[in-house]
Amino acid sequence: MVPLDKMAEQFGFEPPRKKGLNTVEACEGIVAGEVRAFVGLGGNFVRAIPDREVMEQAWRGLDLTVQIATKLNRSHLVVGKTAFLLPCLGRIERDEQATGPQTVSTEDSTGVMHGSIGRRPPASPHLLSEPAIVAGIAKATLPPNPRLDWDAWVGDYALVRDAIATSYPSIFHDFNRRIAQPEGFPRPNAARERTWTTKTGKANFILPQSLCASFDMSGDPDVLRLITLRSNDQFNTTIYGYRDRFRGVIGTRMVVLMNKADMARLGLREDQQVTMETVADDDRVRRMSGFAVRPYNIPPGCIGAYYPECNALIPLAQHAQVSKVPAAKSVPVKVTATLAATATAGMAAE
Structure with missing residues (x-):
């Protein structure tokens, strides 16, 4: 929870009390x-969100889009009516401010905070840091x-961390001292600490009855549950290579991982080109082709394919009931042989 009362006292202003907007x-x-402008601090929002075809069309209707970024990505190519791309220093570049070289804080995938100091010269002498731009x-x-x-904060990032520590003392107390430690420090994590603030004092697992009624897939055995996946050489939407050692997929990401029983039932063979189409009752066609079938040890009725390549198949309206997290692990789709590939295979057989 954001400590609004503490921040009002700390900074002498009245923070907005109205709930903001999640991704969906x-x-x-x-x-x-209803949303007319978007300002992004890094990331690749347009590529990461569901319903890609719908969203890219709507995105171009925004009055203003602003991207603060270190590297070009899809979000910088799909823009609003007025668009600004503001390049900033990357984390590996030296960040010299009024008080000297600056340390930025980072959080790794295990929830541990570290200090990071850039070592490389900036790509351009005109680059500003992200804190300076904001x-x-x-x-x-x-x-x-x-x-x-603001000028003092830009001149010394340690002052920003001091302010964060004041706002969130239970998490970020002694912020500057602790990120200077070689091992950094972990953020509080219930699973790591085995501390559960529940009535039972234990971790509670709740199974939802369904996601959304519009996407009930129980009545048709040919409807499969698409689980979108990331590879080992991927971070969020950034793909570093085409060698997924987790699953033995080399040289491509345009694959559909299927149970052999489902392949036999649907009359599909290994490496056959297939088309996936989302099953929904919203009168919108979501269809993608160019995927090769790969047999895989996955539960019957489920298939796997990569994120963000398959985001166009995920309906915006399909999400968790409370958190509204997009249901990228449970997309009802039908898989059929791609007609062109089927015709080619038929001629080869003759």
Whole structure:
């Protein structure tokens, strides 16, 4: 929870109390024309979200899109009516500010916070750091506030971490001292600490009855449950290579992993080209081709394919009931042989 009362006292302003938008709600607002601008700090939002075809079309209707980024990606090519791409320093580049070289804080995939100091010269002498860009926008937009010295924060990132420690003392106390430790420090994690704030004092697992009624797939045995996956050489939407040692997929990501029993039942063979189409009752066609079938030890009725390649198949309306996390692990689809590939195979057999 965000400590709004503490932040109001700390910085002398009234924080917004209205609930913000999660990913699904933001996308719904963009499609409906209610969200008119987007500012992104890194990331590749357009590539990461569900319903890619719908969202890219709606995205171009935004009045303003701003991307603060270190490397080009798809989100920089799909833009609003007015668009700004603001390149910034990367983490490996030296960040020299008024008080000297700066340390930035990072969190690794295990929830451990580390300090990071860039060693390489910047790609351009004109590059600003991400904190400098954000603080510059704030300074140009907001009225002066004696408790918010944007220039001081840009000049010394340690002051930003001190402010974070004041706002969130239970997590970030002694922030600057602890990230200077060689091993960093872990954020509180119930699973690591075996501490559960539940009535039973134990971890509780809850099985939802369904995701959304519109995507009930129990009545048709030919409807399969698509589970989107990441490879070992991937971080979020960034693909570093084409060698998934987890699953033995080499040289491509355009594959569908299927149980052999499902392959036999549907009349499909290994490496056959197939088309996947989402099963939904919203009168929208979501179809992707160009995938090769690969037999895999996956439960019958389930198939696997890579994220974000398959995001166009994930309906925006299919999400967890409370958190609204997109249901990228449970997409009802039908798999059929691609007609062109089938015709070619038939001629070869003759």
